Amino acid sequence: MTELATDLLVSVLKRATARGATAADAFLVEERHFSATVRLGEVDTVTHAHEQRLSLRVFVGKASAAASTSDLSPGSLERVVDEATRLAHLTAEDPYAGLPDPAELIDRVPDLGLRDASGHDLTPEEKIEIARRAEAAALAADPRITNSEGAEHWDRQARYAYATSSGFARAYATSSFGIAVSPVATRNGEMQRDTWYSMARQRARLEDPAAVGRTAAERALRRLGARKVKTVEVPVIFDPETAASLVRALASAASGPSLYRRASFLCDRLGSRVAAPWVTIVDDGLIAGALGSRPFDGEGLPARRTIVVREGVLESYLLDTYSARKLGLASTHHAARDGSGVTVGTTNLTLRPGTAPPAELIASVTEGFYVTELIGFGVNGVTGDYSRGAVGHWIENGRLAYPVEEVTVAGNLLEMFNAVDGVANDLVLRDRTASPTLKIARMVVAGN
Amino acid sequence: MTDLVHVPPERFFADRFDVTPGLIDRLIGSALKGRVDDADIYLEYCVNEELLLEEGKVKKASRHVSQGAGVRAQAGARTGYAHTDDISLPNLEEAARQARAIASQSSASAIVAVPSGRPHDLYTLPEPPIVTDLARKLDLLASVDQAARAADPRVKQVIASLTSEDAVMLIATAAGWTVGDVRPLTRLNVTVIAEEGGKREIGTYGGGGRVGFDFFLERERWRRFALEAARQATLKLRAIGAPAGTMTVVLGPGWPGILLHEAIGHGLEGDFNRKGVSAFAGRMGQKVASELVTVVDDGTIPNRRGSLNVDDEGTPTGRTVLIDRGVLCGYMQDKLNARLMGMRATGNGRRESYASPPMPRMTNTFMLAGEDDPEDIIRSVTYGLYAVAFGGGQVDITSGKFVFSASEAYLVEDGRITAPVKGATLIGNGPQALTRVGRVGHDLQLDEGIGTCGKDGQSVPVGVGLPTIRIDSLTVGGTEV
Numbered sequence: 063m064t065e066l067a068t069d070l071l072v073s074v075l076k077r078a079t080a081r082g083a084t085a086a087d088a089f090l091v092e093e094r095h096f097s098a099t100v101r102l103g104e105v106d107t108v109t110h111a112h113e114q115r116l117s118l119r120v121f122v123g124k125a126s127a128a129a130s131t132s133d134l135s136p137g138s139l140e141r142v143v144d145e146a147t148r149l150a151h152l153t154a155e156d157p158y159a160g161l162p163d164p165a166e167l168i169d170r171v172p173d174l175g176l177r178d179a180s181g182h183d184l185t186p187e188e189k190i191e192i193a194r195r196a197e198a199a200a201l202a203a204d205p206r207i208t209n210s211e212g213a214e215h216w217d218r219q220a221r222y223a224y225a226t227s228s229g230f231a232r233a234y235a236t237s238s239f240g241i242a243v244s245p246v247a248t249r250n251g252e253m254q255r256d257t258w259y260s261m262a263r264q265r266a267r268l269e270d271p272a273a274v275g276r277t278a279a280e281r282a283l284r285r286l287g288a289r290k291v292k293t294v295e296v297p298v299i300f301d302p303e304t305a306a307s308l309v310r311a312l313a314s315a316a317s318g319p320s321l322y323r324r325a326s327f328l329c330d331r332l333g334s335r336v337a338a339p340w341v342t343i344v345d346d347g348l349i350a351g352a353l354g355s356r357p358f359d360g361e362g363l364p365a366r367r368t369i370v371v372r373e374g375v376l377e378s379y380l381l382d383t384y385s386a387r388k389l390g391l392a393s394t395h396h397a398a399r400d401g402s403g404v405t406v407g408t409t410n411l412t413l414r415p416g417t418a419p420p421a422e423l424i425a426s427v428t429e430g431f432y433v434t435e436l437i438g439f440g441v442n443g444v445t446g447d448y449s450r451g452a453v454g455h456w457i458e459n460g461r462l463a464y465p466v467e468e469v470t471v472a473g474n475l476l477e478m479f480n481a482v483d484g485v486a487n488d489l490v491l492r493d494r495t496a497s498p499t500l501k502i503a504r505m506v507v508a509g510n
Numbered sequence: 511m512t513d514l515v516h517v518p519p520e521r522f523f524a525d526r527f528d529v530t531p532g533l534i535d536r537l538i539g540s541a542l543k544g545r546v547d548d549a550d551i552y553l554e555y556c557v558n559e560e561l562l563l564e565e566g567k568v569k570k571a572s573r574h575v576s577q578g579a580g581v582r583a584q585a586g587a588r589t590g591y592a593h594t595d596d597i598s599l600p601n602l603e604e605a606a607r608q609a610r611a612i613a614s615q616s617s618a619s620a621i622v623a624v625p626s627g628r629p630h631d632l633y634t635l636p637e638p639p640i641v642t643d644l645a646r647k648l649d650l651l652a653s654v655d656q657a658a659r660a661a662d663p664r665v666k667q668v669i670a671s672l673t674s675e676d677a678v679m680l681i682a683t684a685a686g687w688t689v690g691d692v693r694p695l696t697r698l699n700v701t702v703i704a705e706e707g708g709k710r711e712i713g714t715y716g717g718g719g720r721v722g723f724d725f726f727l728e729r730e731r732w733r734r735f736a737l738e739a740a741r742q743a744t745l746k747l748r749a750i751g752a753p754a755g756t757m758t759v760v761l762g763p764g765w766p767g768i769l770l771h772e773a774i775g776h777g778l779e780g781d782f783n784r785k786g787v788s789a790f791a792g793r794m795g796q797k798v799a800s801e802l803v804t805v806v807d808d809g810t811i812p813n814r815r816g817s818l819n820v821d822d823e824g825t826p827t828g829r830t831v832l833i834d835r836g837v838l839c840g841y842m843q844d845k846l847n848a849r850l851m852g853m854r855a856t857g858n859g860r861r862e863s864y865a866s867p868p869m870p871r872m873t874n875t876f877m878l879a880g881e882d883d884p885e886d887i888i889r890s891v892t893y894g895l896y897a898v899a900f901g902g903g904q905v906d907i908t909s910g911k912f913v914f915s916a917s918e919a920y921l922v923e924d925g926r927i928t929a930p931v932k933g934a935t936l937i938g939n940g941p942q943a944l945t946r947v948g949r950v951g952h953d954l955q956l957d958e959g960i961g962t963c964g965k966d967g968q969s970v971p972v973g974v975g976l977p978t979i980r981i982d983s984l985t986v987g988g989t990e991v
Binding site: 101104105106107108109110111112113114115125126127128129130131132133134138141142145146149150152153154156159186209211246253254255285288290293294295323324325327329403437438439440442443444445447449450451453467468469470471472473474506507508509510 | 564567568569570571572573574575576577578586587588589590591592593594595596601605608609611612644645648666667669701703705709710711712752754755756785786787789865867901902903904905906907908909911912913914915932933934935937938939985986987988989990991
């Protein structure tokens, strides 16, 4: 398959050149996906999927255009190439457009342990059983777990191939596996739902389904009895899941397209302080077996480890070739392919852990808010202004006192990262972006 | 210009992929009789074009083709779903085999449900937006850029995008019935970055629908979008911190209807209610809003972004009253949940594409107009927030807590609009929020055609609408205590 994939790309690029493209690159993704959802012990939905998409970028001198198709028949591919080259004749010239220097492209593709060929071999029934066990454990955890939105087990195998008109062609394959459970807890007419999950590149590294189910149940149960609090300015502690969303927001502001458009609160801040000295944020695409790892980026540049923020100082932006040239910098090898061309994407992005156990951060707060879930889209990437709905626990005298809901937390991301005064030691790379528990000195909690 | 030829969908898929009635019957028809409650195959071919202007030039242009087939079989509450991007016979047979596996345990009932009613004709266009000449589109984007920059010297960056799409779909059911639809969709979006004294702000405006390119030229709609985005961005440069706490909130007409989408819309989708996980479960017939409030979901409004001739299961869309003068009276249903709840499918079975099974989704959701004068409503507020533009929203179906984030808002003091305030998230509880609606204006507006709703990872275009309303108590997530 991998050979075929690169052959297909090479033939597409040849046609683009024949149609007048001066340079071109193409990316092919093929994936197979299985998912089983079980609800209240019964099979709910079983999905089998086969997907493929070829995306093409062509340059005619300094003008460019992109096209993609899920139809890989020869006739359709010809039309896509012709459309893209025709579009590239219509778009404006851009002195920064172009492929990376071929000398920078990856030579040998490293084995990052991203594929687990035998992990996909279970029968559909065996896979359904995994979802069933996860949900059953949640339902059995406590009599107050009375309902469920279901449990899902999925696995996905994908192949990625990339080629350029300069003759480069490389490919790699990945596997991923996941379990997610969403139980509902009830008490006195109140209903609360929560979710827990496990994801991995190797089936053997998935957490025990029953353990995932029990954690999901605990998360739903601890929300029962939630109330609103009075509007107040207090220290706010973000649990690892919600803290990771802050790290994602910072990375988005540090990404090339936001910066050259001057649509980021991190504009002109390279080399300056953007966070408290105990904040170090690293993007590492080479961690063996990790969910965000990839041997090369969407432009064939080898993945690497980038320190984005070192001890509070913004040390690197996240750039693809185009945004790097716009900013007079070098690509940091963070190109990602999406439908409409090339964008910037992170790999394994983490805020590095400190030394304190999370309980110690909570114990340091007389009155404050421990956040376990955030909802809504109230983040302004241009100003950093931040206001989101939150769920969690109120902290009184260093202890979690009662669950809280229907409140917001608000501040400004730049001020929040500068006001981090506690980084816990509980970093676990559960997802592509991860953070330990974070304490922020003061934020406004809006409620009654 | 385009490889989409407008022939009827049945012929389109027969000509292009050899998908004929005989093949469909072999895949999901006779073999399944008596073994499943329902089965269908969904074929889709979609062409999408995107043009992006930034720094005064259209530097990005792209074109995308998506095609595929989804085969679904249902038995009881079980769904088997398989989809493939490759519409070829072996792949379709494999997908059908995988989907049917769900029905291996036999089911009592026979295949049911040929939807009643004929498809609407809501968006037949003389020229679909995807086929309009590119030169005209590029000119439009250049004009948008110039208009936004000319509006204010503080405008430093204009990003304008024009997307056009044409999707052909065909649904064939096990009962031997087929229906197709051809769905145009377009959207013009303008983002402006304004800068002054080291401060930067962003303004966004746009619109569209199931309309032709000329929609943007009518009454220079494109110019209005450009000027609105520039006005928002420059206004926000002088915005003060938003207040924090619970207060009176007045929502302006149109897009602020996202309140309805989040506060009650999702909670009234059939799947969450069948499963008993919605905060509205079991509340049918109860009072869940002030008697000033009537809310409908209507997929039949011509040319609207959220409208459909038939939903993605082939059921003609309709107008469903969700709340009638404060009383909960309707759910939005797809076929599966309607069957399991003993209700009628309402034409709300929607899917992002062939790659996902359908589920109950909203179309255009809005509140009917009241009688109050909008200015009187503002005059009636001693202290509060007046919010006229919003970003996105989200809801926790089970607890009923919802948020939506204001991007343009003002303080109201002693009945007068005073200072603009920074964006803030508003948070409330679905079953309570609408009970606190104290005034409803006579100025119902639908949004400009920008909404996209996400559920379970599936995005679909939707519309919302609202008259000016006053909510007597809602929590505003500002920074000023």
